[in-house]
Amino acid sequence: MDRIYAPWRIEWVERDADPIDGCPFCVLPERADAREARVVARSDHNYVLLNNAPYNPGHAMVIPDAHVEDWTDLDGETMLDHARLKSATLAASRRGIDPDGFNTGINLGGGAAGGSIDHLHTHVVPRWGGDTNFMPVVGDTKVIVEAVDRSYEHLHEGFAADDDVVDPGDLEAGEAVRLSFDSA
Numbered sequence: 456m457d458r459i460y461a462p463w464r465i466e467w468v469e470r471d472a473d474p475i476d477g478c479p480f481c482v483l484p485e486r487a488d489a490r491e492a493r494v495v496a497r498s499d500h501n502y503v504l505l506n507n508a509p510y511n512p513g514h515a516m517v518i519p520d521a522h523v524e525d526w527t528d529l530d531g532e533t534m535l536d537h538a539r540l541k542s543a544t545l546a547a548s549r550r551g552i553d554p555d556g557f558n559t560g561i562n563l564g565g566g567a568a569g570g571s572i573d574h575l576h577t578h579v580v581p582r583w584g585g586d587t588n589f590m591p592v593v594g595d596t597k598v599i600v601e602a603v604d605r606s607y608e609h610l611h612e613g614f615a616a617d618d619d620v621v622d623p624g625d626l627e628a629g630e631a632v633r634l635s636f637d638s639a
């Protein structure tokens with residue numbers, strides 16, 4: 456069966472035990488346990504969050520710390536940091552989960568573009584030859600949660616091996632990897 460691949464449609468799905476009050480992309484990076492929040496890496500002005508309801512395991516998003524809605528609203532320093540963190544995310548994913556390729560992109564304009572959260576975010580979706588939409592194929596919440604847990608561990612290892620790491624973070628203690636890029 457042919458499927459239309461629409462990796463940008465699913466955004467964040469809340470887990471029942473842990474309701475989010477307000478914008479999830481503002482709330483989640485403030486949580487003490489980065490691993491539980493699915494925050495895997497941070498840079499000076501942006502962070503990387505794993506999608507909790509991924510089309511494919513390892514579906515990550517690069518997100519500015521500040522609540523900004525449009526790419527054109529980013530200041531130059533944050534934009535460069537965002538691009539460099541996206542680059543580091545691709546490298547970490549290649550090291551950690553070794554996909555065949557990626558889809559990466561941004562939805563702007565909310566519902567019209569398929570997005571459901573207006574806080575700017577760049578999707579990085581790993582692809583494998585012959586993969587299909589992971590969600591409908593698996594269809595089992597427990598399996599999906601375990602797959603996201605494993606992806607988190609592999610991406611964390613991938614980020615920790617980056618040249619721009621300033622603190623590799625303790626995975627078991629729920630700490631994200633901290634990176635910082637030269638602004639030059």
Ligand SMILES: [Zn+2]
Binds near residue numbers: 478480481522523574
């Ligand atoms: Zn926000």
